[in-house]
Amino acid sequence: MLFPSLFQLTAKSVAQEIHNGKFPFDFNLDSKSNNAVVRELLKLDPKNIEKLKTYKYQLSRLTELDLSKCQIDEEGILNLKNFTLNSLEFGDLYHLKMKFPHPIYIYGVDIVSLLERALNTNSRKMMVHLGFSGEEELFMFGWEEKISELFPSLQSLKIISKRFNERCPFSSFCNLFPNLRVLDISYARDLSTLNGIKNLRNLQKLVMRNAGIGNIDGYKELSELTNLRFLDVSGEHGPYRSNDSIRVIGSLLAAEVRMQNLEFLDCSRTSVDDHELRKFLEHHPKLQTVVAISTRCCDSYMPTINLLNFLTTDSTLKSLEYALTNGRDQLAQNCMMVIIYRIEHIDEQLNDYEMNKLLKTFCYVLREAKTERIRLAAIRCFTESSFFKTERFSTLLSLKIRGIVELIFKQIIELLIMGKTLQRRHLNFIIEKTVELSCQYSGHFRKGAFILIEANRFMGVDQYKVMGNNKKVVKGLFKIAHALFKTETLLYHQIIELIVRYLSEAAEDTLRYLVSDCESVEKCYEQFMIIMFLSPAKGSLKNLSQIVLELTTVINPNDPEEKTKAIMACSVLSILLAKNLVKKREYVNTLLEEFNDSWGRSNILDGQYTTYVLNAIFTSEYSTDASIRFGLILMTTFIHAKGCTSKEYWNWMRETSAGIRNNEKWKKNTRQSASSVLYEMRMVNMK
Structure with a gap:
């Protein structure tokens, strides 16, 4: 490459x-x-x-400026006078119709006036190349003649989607620009003949992509272009044509065209057979390179020329390079599909050198591709191919895997930061693969979090529902959050916010999966307790609480395997009540009452956190009967763990329980729970 x-x-x-x-x-x-x-x-x-x-x-x-992808304003147009340009290309100019109005057509642009105001005298004299990629129909009548007078040194002209009709037939157009060396009339409309092109005696390069003509005799004058070296007659989807089966080569053969000095031919995505291409070569002995990507000649072998097709790994890579260099996105995608097919299905036939070259090529595409479309295609190839999960891939690029992952992350970040309009499937794909790569390569949690936060700006309600029920994605988010919460406070807070948004659209089945298979309750419990009692930063408590509330709805306290999870969840809920941190107090209180009625004994939780929970519950003015009762039940499980309490804390539990039992402020069942704790403590002392 x-x-x-x-x-x-x-x-x-x-x-x-x-x-x-x-x-x-x-x-x-x-x-x-x-x-x-x-x-x-x-x-x-x-x-x-x-x-x-x-x-x-x-x-x-x-001196050279390509504005084909830019939307330049009037001030920007006038600013061009500060430069002495010899090459200038414009993209769409429709938005300037009010600043440079067409004298007759209300939706048109006075392109002559625009260029006169944009370019200084030296630029007009020295202008060698001029290009228009927008709607030529917007231009005022007779603009071609005035442009030819305005730029006397013009040698290269690019006009995409130009309409050739009675107002401006192709022959008249050629007469206006006799000094042209390069002409690009790709996607030309109403082009019935190339008659008149013989007047372009200096023409060396002709590009007429998707501009085939129906009249075979209309090609004949190409034989008179003795200086023509480069001919592009390829087919590609365009704004006014989507036919990729143009039979230009067959028409040239039928018209008996002979371009005696032709060295380069691009006939990609046209309907050309092996025998037609061989015959064309016979008629053009100086031909050195033929681009035949996505034709019936994809597997042809012609040793006398440099044939760009898919026959070998080397020719495929050269084809991709050509497509990328010349901004041919569709061809580049075709090449990458072939490459990924080779990697997936015939990797055993490829030696390590070839395989290494293919893989490095994808890295090149990630770095150098000019468009979002190609970068997304490369990312998809890297992340979806099963080969990249094989031992051979790891062996070949063991020292470069980290760099490849970073490169993928970098491109995803750029796509998001640049504010590109991503299709829904592309955005979903980016989120899925970012989570997957972040979890697979733990050193990239931070980068992955940044991408996910950026991606969130482009999501709609329907995408939250899709992602909220993507079990791998949500599980990965919990893992990323847990990895960040002690060291990256801000990123952690933003990821927790994202989880809340996802879970708000999650189905019951997804929530059950998170509870049973992902240790999500355990992670939330640990994070909540550390933030609540050990960290000065409390910003994430609200969102953590919301996550716990969502998960609590599917926990089954009667299931022995979920009993500990229920205790953890209720510990968090009790703290929320005790610290007055939850608005839905009645709802939380109801949840606690339901759990309290189903308790049996459970395994003791972490002693330190349990101590914090009990202190918070029993000393708060905001605690309810349900939370006090839960604290007493939790205390019951706590006192049966040997060596977990000091004498001072044991005495505190006994005094606290006695105080609750004797306080008629609390309901009967709450005071009975306190009596049960005191009974359990007496039984332990008697052993």
């Missing part, structure tokens, strides 16, 4: 610092550095176009 050079890495680093607002900009960069830094800056976030206003003097040597 084509790994970034030191210059590219430096440009990325500088762009990242500018993006973060930390770069000390007290010097100027040369043109090459300016171009590279701004390119990386806009790749980080298209909204960084605003920084060209702030740093217009420091970046004054900028």
Whole structure:
């Protein structure tokens, strides 16, 4: 794969610092550095176009600017006058229709006026490349002729989805730009012929992706382009066409087209057969490279050329590199699907060198992919493939697994921080895999928590319901929270908030799973007691209490295996009453009464925490009969544990129980419980 050079890495680093607002900009960069830094800056976030206003003097040597992904405002358009540009591309300009209004069409844009106001005299004279990726139909009538006059040095023109009709036939268009060396008319509409293209005598590169024409004779003039070296006739889903079975190669053969100096052909995603491609090669002896990704020639072998297809591991990787370098997302996804298939199904046929190369390629994609779509595809391949759980994977990349996980986390964080609009399934996938990776690699709990918190900003009610009943996810959240609560107070608090939100949509079956199989009650009990009695930070108590209330509803105190869990839950509920920390006092009191009526003896809990619980219950003015009774029952289990109490605490329990028994403020059954404790204590003393 084509790994970034030191210059590219430096440009990325500088762009990242500018993006973060930390770069000390007290010097100027040369043109090459300016171009590279701004390119990386806009790749980080298209909204960084605003920084060209702030740093217009420091970046004054900028000469190349690609705004195809940016939504530039009027001020940004006018700011372009501060730069002497020789290459400029625009994306959608519809939002500027009120600032640069079309003289006739109310929804149109006066592109000529826009360019006149945007570019200084030197830029107009020196402009070599101009590109438009938005709606060309928005432009005013006759804009082509005026643009040709405005930019006399123009050699490269890119117009996506242009409509060629009687108003502007293709032949007239070619006559207006006779000096073109590069022409991109991908997704062209109403293109019935290429007649007139022979006038572009200097044309070296022609891109007409998804722009096939029905009239075979319309291709004939391509034979007269003696300087043509590069031809892209590939098919791909586009805004006005989704036919990936264009028979361009067959049409070129039928029209007997001969491009004598053609060196490069891209016919990806078109309907071309092996025999057609071989015949085309015979007609074009100087052809060196053919891109045939996702065609019927995927497994063809033609030793005289560099054929990019899926025949071998090497050709597949070269195909992926080509797709990524040229922004061909659909082709890149196709390549990755083939790679993951090889890893999954024919890994035994791949030697360690090939396998290592494939795996490193995925890391490259994670780092270098320009779009959210490709990064998500790479993340999915890494996290869903069963191969990445095998011993062979661990052996091959044992020293790099941690780095791979960090790389995946980094890309997920960037997707979320950048505020990308994620499809529901993508967001669910990110949450699932973040939890899974965090729990699998314990050193990443903090990073995982950060991702989950960011992801929460994009979730809707329906997604909370899905995630709240995803048992693996909720179980993982409890594990992450337990790992964070002693060292990362803020993150812990936010994860606990997230658990509360998830559990509010959880079904009874999910809650039972958490109680029986996940030690969730035990974790909450420990966290609650430590925060309540040992930590000055009480911020998470409210949310912890809510979690315990949710779990308590499914605990069965008559089940011997859940008795200890019930004691823990009721300990928390009693503290809530005693400390007046719960609004639903009647509801909590009812829960305690139900549990009190079902008690038998249970195993003693941790002595330290039990002491805290009893002290809190018996000394609080907010305690109720139900919580006092629970405290007495808990005390009963406590006094049977040998060596758990000092003489002083034993005496305190006896005096406290006697005080409750003799206080008519409490109900009869509460005072009877106190009598039972005193009886148990006497029995222990008699042994």
